[in-house]
Amino acid sequence: MSPLRLQGRRAVVSGGSRGVGRAVCLAYLREGATVVATARSATHLDGLRRDAEALPGVLAGTLAMDLADPESVRAAAAGARALLGRVDIVVNNAAVLGPRGPLTATPFGDLRSALAVNVAGPVELVAALADALSDGAVIINVTSGAAGRARWGAYGLTKAALNIATDMLAEDLAERRVRCVAINPGPVRTEMRHAAYPDEDPATVRHPRSIVEPFVAIAAGAPVEGVLEASEWTR
Ligand SMILES: NC(=O)c1ccc[n+]([C@@H]2O[C@H](COP(=O)([O-])OP(=O)(O)OC[C@H]3O[C@@H](n4cnc5c(N)ncnc54)[C@H](OP(=O)(O)O)[C@@H]3O)[C@@H](O)[C@H]2O)c1
Numbered sequence: 528m529s530p531l532r533l534q535g536r537r538a539v540v541s542g543g544s545r546g547v548g549r550a551v552c553l554a555y556l557r558e559g560a561t562v563v564a565t566a567r568s569a570t571h572l573d574g575l576r577r578d579a580e581a582l583p584g585v586l587a588g589t590l591a592m593d594l595a596d597p598e599s600v601r602a603a604a605a606g607a608r609a610l611l612g613r614v615d616i617v618v619n620n621a622a623v624l625g626p627r628g629p630l631t632a633t634p635f636g637d638l639r640s641a642l643a644v645n646v647a648g649p650v651e652l653v654a655a656l657a658d659a660l661s662d663g664a665v666i667i668n669v670t671s672g673a674a675g676r677a678r679w680g681a682y683g684l685t686k687a688a689l690n691i692a693t694d695m696l697a698e699d700l701a702e703r704r705v706r707c708v709a710i711n712p713g714p715v716r717t718e719m720r721h722a723a724y725p726d727e728d729p730a731t732v733r734h735p736r737s738i739v740e741p742f743v744a745i746a747a748g749a750p751v752e753g754v755l756e757a758s759e760w761t762r
Contacts, residue, residue, distance in 0.1 A: 531558050531559030531583060531584075532558045532559070532743060532744075532747040533555055533558035533559050533560035533584070533616075533743065533746055533747055534558070534559035534560075535559070535561075536555075536559075536560045536561070536615045536616060536746065536747075537560070537561045537562075537563075537587075537611040537612070537613060537614055537615050537616070538555050538560050538561070538562045538563070538614070538615065538616035538617070538618065538746065539562075539563045539565070539604075539607045539611070539614055539616070539617050539618070539652075539656065540552050540555070540562060540563070540564050540565070540618040540620060541565045541592065541594065541618065541619055541620050541621040541649070541652065542565070542566060542620040542621025542622070543562075543564030543565060543566060543572055543575055543589070543620075544564075544566035544571035544572050544574075544575065545571075545717065545718060546715065546717030546718060546719060546735055547620055547669060547712050547715055547717060547735050547738070548564070548618070548620040548621060548669075549574075549575055549735070550734075550735035550736045550738070550739050551618055551620060551739055551742045552564045552575055552579075552586075553575070553578060553579070553582065553736070553739075554736070554739035554740075554742060554743050555584060555616070555742075555743065555746065556579050556582040556583070556584035556585075556586060557582050557583070557584065558583075558584065558743055558747070559583050559584045560584045560585075560616070560746070561584060561585045561587050561611065562579075562584060562585070562586050562587065563586075563587050563588045563589075563590060563606075563607040563610050563611060564586065564588075564589050564590070565589070565590045565591070565592035565603050565607075565621070566589075566591070566592070566621070567591060567592070567593050568591050569589045569590060569591045572589035573589075575589065576589055587610045587611060588606065588607070588610040590603045590606045590607065591603065592621075592652075594621055594643065594644040594645075594647075594648025594649065594651075594652075595640055595643045595644050595648065597647075597648075597651050600648055600651045600652050600655060601651070601655045603652075604652055604655030604656050605655070607656065607659075608656065608659045611659070612659070613659055613660070613661045614656050614659045614660055614661065614664060615660075615661050615663075615664050615665070615746075616664065616665055616666075616667070616746045617652065617653060617656060617660075617664070617665075617666045617667070618667045618669065618742065619649035619652060619653070619666065619667070619668045619669060619689075620667075620669040621644070621648075622644060622645045622669065622682075622685070622686075622719075623640070623641055623644045623645065623682075624682050624719050624722055624723055625637045625640070625641045625680060625681045625682055626680055626681075627678060627679050627680045627682065627723070628678060628680050629677070629678055629680070630677075630680060630681075630684065632680075633680045633681050637680070637681050638680075638681045638684070640681075641680075641681035641682060641684075641685045642681065642684075642685055642688070644685075645681075645682070645685035645686065645688075645689060646685050646688045646689055646692060649668060649689065649692070650692055650696070653666055653696060657700070660700070660703060660705050662703065662704050663704050663705070663706075663748075664703075664705045664706075665705070665706045665707075665708065665745060665746055666693075666696060666700075666705060666706070666707045666708070667708050667709075667710055667742060667745060667746070668689050668690075668692065668693045668707070668708070668709045668710075669709070669710055669711075669712065670686050670689050670690055670693075670709040670710065670711045670754060671686040671711055671712075672711050672713065672756075673686055674686035674687040674689070674690050674711075675687035689709065690709050690754055693707045693708065693709040693753075693754070694707070694753070697752065706745075706750075706751075706752065707752075708745055708751050708752060708753070708754075708755060709753070709754040709755065710741055710742060710745070710754075710755050710756075710757055711754065711755070711756050711757060712735075712738045712757045713733070713738065713756060713757050713758040714732050714733065715732060715733055715734070715735050715738055716729050716732040716733060716734050716735065717735060720732060738757040738758070740757075740760055741755060741757050741760040742757075744760070
């Protein structure tokens with residue numbers, strides 16, 4: 528049997544209740560990691576808690592965190608630090624899609640809430656965990672092919688900003704040898720995908736479990752930088 532690649536590694540994953548985040552949590556637990564998962568309500572994570580029981584890793588905690596609320600982010604970070612001590616992996620996965628359309632037609636409130644959840648919240652989470660990050664820790668920001676894409680409204684803007692934040696954090700944390708990577712999962716069969724493409728047959732879109740390999744390999748130490756397409760992962 529091959530050794531577990533994330534044995535002894537401690538991860539915080541946002542948006543672990545469904546979709547990509549849940550698949551990443553399960554992949555990390557399959558590889559022996561200790562994981563703290565978040566969602567807006569801890570009860571959303573009951574299903575993950577049940578599935579985790581059969582896996583070799585440890586789901587150390589499920590925490591409520593609303594990325595739109597900095598107090599909630601800081602409280603969740605404090606909770607994760609209390610549960611994990613040091614943190615080796617942060618996956619900023621949770622996000623909102625919001626209404627699509629031209630930026631000029633995007634209501635200010637939608638713009639502000641998407642920027643909070645998709646950009647300011649993830650940066651705040653890293654800031655609140657910074658002192659606990661281990662030497663050689665990795666931050667994985669989940670981005671999108673829609674980054675900077677016209678007529679994707681606030682979502683396109685926020686994912687472009689998250690890509691830039693990834694590079695800025697990499698420089699900010701370079702002295703600590705913390706790596707920062709953005710992964711675009713590509714089209715994945717989730718609630719968000721269905722909201723974006725309601726007429727699409729979900730059976731034609733990949734299941735989240737099929738895109739987790741780069742999340743595992745990078746968490747395990749693969750030397751990757753910048754923005755990465757999960758579909759092009761060949762290592
Ligand atoms: N699916 C795709 O095809 C696709 C393509 C490219 C990129 N992505 C990216 O992949 C990531 C995951 O997307 P997904 O498709 O898995 O989406 P999803 O099914 O809608 O799941 C979103 C997750 O984010 C959490 N969340 C939503 N609002 C939140 C908030 N205000 N604070 C904290 N957590 C919040 C949700 O948890 P609760 O609702 O339980 O709180 C849920 O766990 C996102 O960053 C998305 O942009 C997805």
